[in-house]
Amino acid sequence: MKNLLKGAVLVVGLFAATSVANAQQKIGHINADEIFQQTTEFKTATDQLKALSETKQKEIEGMVTELQKKEKEANDLMLNQSEANKAETQTKLQTIGQEYQQMQSRIQEVQKVAQEEVGKRQQELMAPIQTKVMNAINAVAKEQGYAYIFDIGSGAAVYYAGGEDVSAAVKTKLGIK
Template identity: 55%
Template structure:
């Protein structure tokens, strides 16, 4: 009976100790996109990016309008073609078709360049804001004693203060060597 009492007290003590350890790990969450979008810097960066996008859209629109003029000119030539002016019209039409192909190439190049410029500008504008938000998350987590902060926007862990890596235990459970290197995907042919 005395041993049973000691066992119950010991088990209770272990249970309380494990609860105390678990209670020390605080887990929080955040929506980083919402936080980032609420900053003044984000709003200013978004406006700058929209202005640049509008400028690029206008340039591409002007180029496309010029292309459409050539298309209309080609259609007019085809409508006015007769047996008497066939050679002249065909030569002019071939010249217009060549110009249109060149315009298509320039339009595609300019569209790709505009997309690349917009992506670079977006990275340039938003990266510092994202870094600022991450630093703020880390600071708040440390100040408030959180072990983990989950980001609802990305589904990832935004902050963690260490913790136990269970990878070796899971590998052992699967019968995999703890030092086994991860499998690589075969190169695509």
């Protein structure tokens, strides 16, 4: 019985010590995505991606214009078709139809390649920025003695009540005003 009582006291003592230790841990929160979007590098990367997307879009629009010309050419041939030129017109229409299908396939391929290129470029541009922001968050957490920092912007924290917002310190670390 004495051993059981000693064991219970020991468990209660350990629980109380753990609770006190946990209560002393510093917890903070941040919206990392908001900070990420406020970096000058993000703005530069966004401008570069926009320019690349616009270039690719113009290229595709030029191809679509050519496709529309083929369609108009086919329509004009059909309107001007007569019994006298029926065989010749059908041959031309068949050729235009094949060219039209090839152009459609080419446009789809160019769209696919453009999307992949923009996505790859986005990853290349954004990854270093994400690393920089995460390094700044880690540095601030270590410098200011935080045990946990929850990213409330991404939904990583299911619940948080209070805590300190360390966004200002991270922005200062990154040189954001």
